[in-house]
Amino acid sequence: MAETTAEIVLFEGFDELDAIGPYEVLENAAQAGADLETSLVTLEETDMVTASHDLRVESQGTLGQPDILIVPGGGWTTSNGGVRAAVDDGALAAAVDERFTEGATVASVCTGAMVLAEAGLLEGRPAATHPVAEEDLEASAANVVDERIVDDGDVLTAGGVTSGLDLALWIVEREFGEEIASEVSALMEYERGEVFG
Template structure:
């Protein structure tokens, strides 16, 4: 099984590094059966995190070592972007919405669309990653979550927002704000390899998953 974490220009580093470390630890816990790799749509290349000139990343660069492959069974993880929330794009300000919209014009979108059509792949997102897919037209009618500041935008794209830290909609798993990448990756390990593996990784990182994972099942609650 493969876990491909997709890098794109302007990515949020914590959206990438948190699930990367958890999934790598999970791979160690299952004897290396899970191959974890940083990829890009363009193939191996250095990828700069955050908006151009944005001080939050100090120009952090991560190396994509492979090309996103929508035929590999496993997980494809899409992070959000990091940059200013407000600003005038006409003045050259790369806000988070601008970065996410720009992602929609890259070669990543047709590859992720192909991955979403592959029954052997679960596509997962952290924070604004779901917005990137929704703005590209990939989440119409799907249950999903994102950073709380982007929920209204998510709804406007045709997705169905669910305010849970991790939303499991079958072959699509989305998570809320930045640190929820930890919970997302632990849930993926639990789905793929069972609770004992997930618990072992929790113990190693001295971290307990937060919140109830939402699934489209069970009784509908009455208003309280």
Template sequence: MLAQFVLFDGFDPLDVIAPFEVFSAARTFTDGVTVELASAEGARQVPSGIPGVALTAAARLAPDRADLVVVPGAAGRLPGQGADDSAEEQIPVILSRALTTELPKMLAEALAAAGTTVATVCGGSLVLSMAGLVRGRHATTHHQGLDLLGAGGVHVVPGRVVDDGDLVTAGGVTSGLDLGLYLLERETGPKVALAVEQLFAHERRGVVWRDQGPAPLSAAGAAEQPR
């Protein structure tokens, strides 16, 4: 399987590195896993939103051949932004800039491709939502962006990892490690995922939400049920 990890100017490095390293480590335990850092423009040096941190995209995002596309959120501010910009303004501005590239078109193609899973970490789901690509889907994001995600017509689930079929989203920045391990389990099986989990000395947190099973009763409703 080919897993591509998206880079755009102002991306959050941890959103990318955590799941990227999970799939990189998986190659020690299984065959057939290929990982790439990719951008909409192709091979280039991509500045993150953290000063002094950049990653090199080795390839162009290829929704026609990728089995998994992972989209990060944004962090900090890009070079040239004023030091007095508020945190609330920075992230939406950076994400909006990403939407002026070919990235939304490529992500739309990835979501439409049979057999391709699009996953996001933190504000990555906001990229999809702001592009109008996930209206009516179930998703999550960083807790500070849940209202913005819901404003885009998304069914917001305040979970750590939300599995909506070919769309799998994760919450805050540290959830990228849990997302990577869950996706690895989904794609290669629990034995390989457990081997990587043990290698990283990390125990996954939280329940992966899926649109399955009965809805939970409210606390008041549960109290009224006959014993």
């Protein structure tokens, strides 16, 4: 069986924990035996991406055709960078839709759900996001639910910031089994929330 690939797509103004939290969970899962390769990527080639709290992160490559694509949130309520700028630009949403059409499981953390909504992936589906974007997500025809994690099969969404940890742990359990997920959860001393769906 081929190795599972996961890519977390970064953009200017993304929220640090939305991306780095899931990255650490998935890397720990690989160390615990999951046949998984995780990368922090960008849409276009770039050396560094500046996150919402000014952390500068080096990209590990450009977006490929991963099995699992995770879109972080951050910056929905700001006017410079972040998810708002990514949605207005449209390129990230188009890339997400393309990967989804090619068979990737797509997941979002926090306001990253707005990118999935722009890509047309949440229409009529249950979805979670950060409270600051719930009304906007509802306006996009998603069925907004107040949950930390929503698993709707090939599309998963997570609520506010720290729920990215729950999302990644759920992906690990779903793809590689409860034993590895529990091992990672114990290692990180993190107690997971419930999954909706």
